[in-house]
Amino acid sequence: MQIKFWKYQGTGNDFVLIDNRNNIISPDNKKLIEHLCHRRFGIGADGLMLLENAEGYDFRMRYFNSDGGEASMCGNGGRCIVAFAYHLGIINDKALFIAVDGEHEALVKDQDSFVQVSLKMINVSGIEKGESHYYMNTGSPHYVKFIDSHANFDTFKNGKAIRYNERFAEEGTNVNFVSFNDEGLQVSTYERGVEDETYSCGTGVVASAISSGFEKNKEHFKITTKGGNLEVRFERIDTQNINNVWLIGPATKVFSGTVNI
Secondary structure (H helix, E strand, O other): OEEEEEEEEEOOEEEEEEEOOOOOOOOOOHHHHHHHHOOOOOOOOOEEEEEEOOOOOOEEEEEEEOOOOEOOOOHHHHHHHHHHHHHHOOOOOEEEEEEOOEEEEEEEEEOOOOEEEEEEOOOEEOOEEOOOEEEEEOOOEEEEEEOOOOOOOOHHHHHHHHHOOOOOOOOOOEEEEEEEOOOOEEEEEEEOOOOEEEOOOHHHHHHHHHHHHHHHOOOEEEEEEOOEEEEEEEEEEEOOEEEEEEEEEEEEEEEEEEEEO
């Protein structure tokens, strides 16, 4: 059977997207999803998303890591699936959709070559502050560590060591490294499920901005990632509660095609 797919990227975080409103793909088919994400034998992506029907919402977002397993929330994926819904004509300049971590609002601004998507993320609570790190759930679990500079820094090696340490080995965590620059922040991320450094991670950028907010007493950051630039705004209620969190950045359609399954 042939199915149509679309490829999108958000600051280098790339995804296969499938319009699954007619249930053409079973979300339980882990082997197929892993194959489609494979960069040698499939289409190639950090993850795959299914756009599905959801009563009371414009659509449902289901996100799968490149290992085929259904995953927690992906911020850049959320921005890309909003752009996908916009290009399909499901939404106009606003969206309300449901994902694994709850409902999300989004605002869309068409910039011709890409779509600028402002995505409202979940409120964040229960923030852990250690001597040299922060740990929180921004839709996915994130460990944030500050470093002096990203120059010659090995995100893969250092991130993998934390992701597979005694505390996180079983369930895993995403690991972010943050350095400060003139523009704001530079962030690199090792993602569980992908088990590698990715060019960008939306929920990781959010966790990094919130962590930096405690350090710099700010609620708005411009962020540089390996794949491009993002922006995060939020409202700090107290040391344990962050509300009104917005992730802002481009989402770009790369190509579309058909694949035999």
